[in-house]
Amino acid sequence: MLLGLLETGFPLFYWGNALMIVIGLGFIYLAIAKKMEPLLLVPIGFGMILVNLPLGGMMDYEMTLKAPQAGIVMEVPMHEGDAFEKGGVIYKLDTGEVTAPVFGRVDSLKVSQGQSVEKGQPLASLITMEQTNQAEVPTHPVGLFSRIFKFGVMWQILPPLMFLCLGALTDFGPMLANPKTMLLGAAAQFGVYLAFFLALIVGFSMTEAASIGIIGGAEGPTTIYVTSLLAPHIIGATAVACYSYMALVPIILPPVIRLLTTKEERGIYMKPSLRKVSKLEKILFPLITTIVVILIVPSSAPLIGCFMVGNLFNECGVTERLNKTAQTTFIDIITIFLTLAIGASMPAQIFLQSRTLLILILGVISFASAAAAGVILAKIMNLFLKEKINPMIGAAGVSAVPMSARVVQVMGQKENKQNFLLMHAMGPNVAGAIGAAIAGGVFLGILG
Amino acid sequence: MIDWGLAIKTAIGGFGLVFGILMLLWVSVELTRVVTEKIAGNKK
Amino acid sequence: MSVEISAPMPGSIVGILVKVGDEVKENDELITLEAMKMENPIFAPSDGMVKEIRVKEKDSVEAGQLLIVME
Numbered sequence: 001m002l003l004g005l006l007e008t009g010f011p012l013f014y015w016g017n018a019l020m021i022v023i024g025l026g027f028i029y030l031a032i033a034k035k036m037e038p039l040l041l042v043p044i045g046f047g048m049i050l051v052n053l054p055l056g057g058m059m060d061y062e063m064t065l066k067a068p069q070a071g072i073v074m075e076v077p078m079h080e081g082d083a084f085e086k087g088g089v090i091y092k093l094d095t096g097e098v099t100a101p102v103f104g105r106v107d108s109l110k111v112s113q114g115q116s117v118e119k120g121q122p123l124a125s126l127i128t129m130e131q132t133n134q135a136e137v138p139t140h141p142v143g144l145f146s147r148i149f150k151f152g153v154m155w156q157i158l159p160p161l162m163f164l165c166l167g168a169l170t171d172f173g174p175m176l177a178n179p180k181t182m183l184l185g186a187a188a189q190f191g192v193y194l195a196f197f198l199a200l201i202v203g204f205s206m207t208e209a210a211s212i213g214i215i216g217g218a219e220g221p222t223t224i225y226v227t228s229l230l231a232p233h234i235i236g237a238t239a240v241a242c243y244s245y246m247a248l249v250p251i252i253l254p255p256v257i258r259l260l261t262t263k264e265e266r267g268i269y270m271k272p273s274l275r276k277v278s279k280l281e282k283i284l285f286p287l288i289t290t291i292v293v294i295l296i297v298p299s300s301a302p303l304i305g306c307f308m309v310g311n312l313f314n315e316c317g318v319t320e321r322l323n324k325t326a327q328t329t330f331i332d333i334i335t336i337f338l339t340l341a342i343g344a345s346m347p348a349q350i351f352l353q354s355r356t357l358l359i360l361i362l363g364v365i366s367f368a369s370a371a372a373a374g375v376i377l378a379k380i381m382n383l384f385l386k387e388k389i390n391p392m393i394g395a396a397g398v399s400a401v402p403m404s405a406r407v408v409q410v411m412g413q414k415e416n417k418q419n420f421l422l423m424h425a426m427g428p429n430v431a432g433a434i435g436a437a438i439a440g441g442v443f444l445g446i447l448g
Numbered sequence: 449m450i451d452w453g454l455a456i457k458t459a460i461g462g463f464g465l466v467f468g469i470l471m472l473l474w475v476s477v478e479l480t481r482v483v484t485e486k487i488a489g490n491k492k
Numbered sequence: 493m494s495v496e497i498s499a500p501m502p503g504s505i506v507g508i509l510v511k512v513g514d515e516v517k518e519n520d521e522l523i524t525l526e527a528m529k530m531e532n533p534i535f536a537p538s539d540g541m542v543k544e545i546r547v548k549e550k551d552s553v554e555a556g557q558l559l560i561v562m563e
Contacts (some may be wrong), residue, residue, distance in 0.1 A: 175477075176477055176481075179473075179474045179477040179478060180474065182470045182471075182473060182474050182477075183467070183470060183471065183474070185470060186466050186467045186470040186471075187467075189462075189463060189466045190463065192462075192463075193459040193462060193463050196455075196458075196459055197455070197459060200450055200452075200455055205450075206450060206451070206454070206455060206458075209455075210458070272498075272500035272501065272555065272556075274555070278484055278485075278488065280484045280487070280488075281477075281480050281481060281484050284480050284484070285477065285480070288473075288476050288480065289473055289476075292469065292472055292473060292476060293469055293473075296465065296468075296469055296472075297465060297469070402528045402529070402530075405528065406528065406530050409530065409532065413532075413533070417519045417533075417535040418535065418537055420500035420501060420532065422501055422527060422528060422530070422532065423500075423501045423527075423555070426528070431470060434470065434473070435466045435470060438465065438466050438469055438470075439462055439463075439466050442458075442461065442462040442465050442466070443458070443462065446454075446457075446458050446461070446462075447458065
């Protein structure tokens with residue numbers, strides 16, 4: 001629709017865009033006023049705003065609509081620039097209707113009324129913001145963010161690199177000092193599989209359910225990585241669910257922990273001193289883990305491999321420059337790309353659907369049941385251990401490093417001021433990150 | 449239609465693998481500790 | 493009898509809330525230790541008087557390092 005020379009966004013702006021802009025502003029407000037995860041919420045919120053301003057083109061993909069069968073064009077209900085819904089009729093042929101496989105707007109029409117077309121002949125060029133299955137509906141990115149999204153996220157470059165930086169920031173020391181806590185990180189992956197089943201029951205497909213389940217791994221890059229490969233059309237929802245629940249861990253975890261533990265259990269004192277882990281052990285761990293895990297679950301290679309090489313940068317002592325860059329500048333660069341792209345994957349037409357609400361609900365169930373499983377396994381372990389562990393550290397198996405470990409520390413000190421659980425909780429915490437990456441790798445191996 | 453057989457296999461197999469691998473890593477961490485302590489001990 | 497208070501985990505001292513000679517009660521906060529980007533209060537294990545403070549603000553400490561001696 002042309003208004004004189006300048007094409008404005010107003011004709012295509014609808015209430016959904018307005019609502020998404022309000023949500024984006026809300027994210028930015030929470031980041032600035034409440035200091036909630038500002039490094040994530042500011043760019044995600046801004047990306048959401050940008051992509052909901054029509055014709056900005058930031059997240060646009062171009063696709064060619066081809067004739068599904070031969071026929072004669074009877075009617076052309078669309079004009080160039082018109083918006084259409086998914087399934088909207090673009091052409092009427094004498095042999096049937098040609099509908100849009102995505103929502104979007106018409107860029108150019110290539111045939112006109114009365115013309116006869118061959119099967120497979122290009123009929124129109126359409127612009128959409130939807131992530132499509134490239135085998136069925138090939139598109140190519142024409143906007144800034146859609147390019148970043150395609151070549152960064154869909155080509156699986158940014159999430160593993162993010163994992164590399166997280167590896168550099170991770171200290172496996174507390175876990176190596178008390179390796180039985182690794183089991184708690186494994187138990188917490190229960191949330192992944194519970195949510196996977198619930199998602200199947202409420203009607204999601206297998207690949208969607210896996211992407212929703214992995215939210216409970218509480219690992220942003222893993223969630224994005226798995227979703228981008230299995231169910232790219234819901235990536236905005238799973239990424240936002242994962243990152244927001246990580247930020248909300250201090251609200252989600254405590255009620256679950258309180259429900260499953262007695263006051264006495266929460267007060268169980270753990271000696272502050274963990275065994276001192278030698279440098280050699282810390283160097284060997286990423287090497288051994290890489291070999292063991294990737295031999296068993298090859299599809300976890302990009303995540304585990306990057307995580308461990310980042311950690312080796314940190315521990316080996318001779319790559320201080322690489323380590324410092326990964327921990328500071330590089331992680332910032334990756335964060336900027338990744339978060340803006342994630343924010344931009346949420347145009348109203350895609351995000352404001354009932355399935356988004358379902359994903360958000362399943363995500364919180366996933367988080368809560370992950371914490372519950374960790375606590376329950378810790379209580380079971382206590383039946384066999386001479387030196388009891390505080391069952392709350394099981395909840396730190398919900399990785400969300402280090403938020404859930406902090407929650408455990410705060411709750412522990414509430415019961416007993418002399419109790420310092422932070423380091424004990426870091427064990428299950430980082431093991432949870434490894435567990436989530438493995439769970440993601442298994443999903444990809446079976447369903448990818 | 450959902451292939452529930454595959455779903456159950458995916459879930460049980462996946463959860464089992466996560467547990468199995470982390471237990472394997474636990475064992476390897478303990479082994480590393482024993483070996484490195486021995487190396488350090490020999491030096492003294 | 494003196495009581496030694498040591499760091500429960502590695503971190504850096506961000507606040508010392510008492511001075512030598514102060515009388516403190518059990519569970520009074522003595523020191524704030526920052527670890528894992530989180531401020532952790534360290535409380536007095538019993539009533540007593542602060543006899544020695546072995547660290548100063550911004551010091552980074554190892555786990556088990558002596559922070560305060562109380563009497």
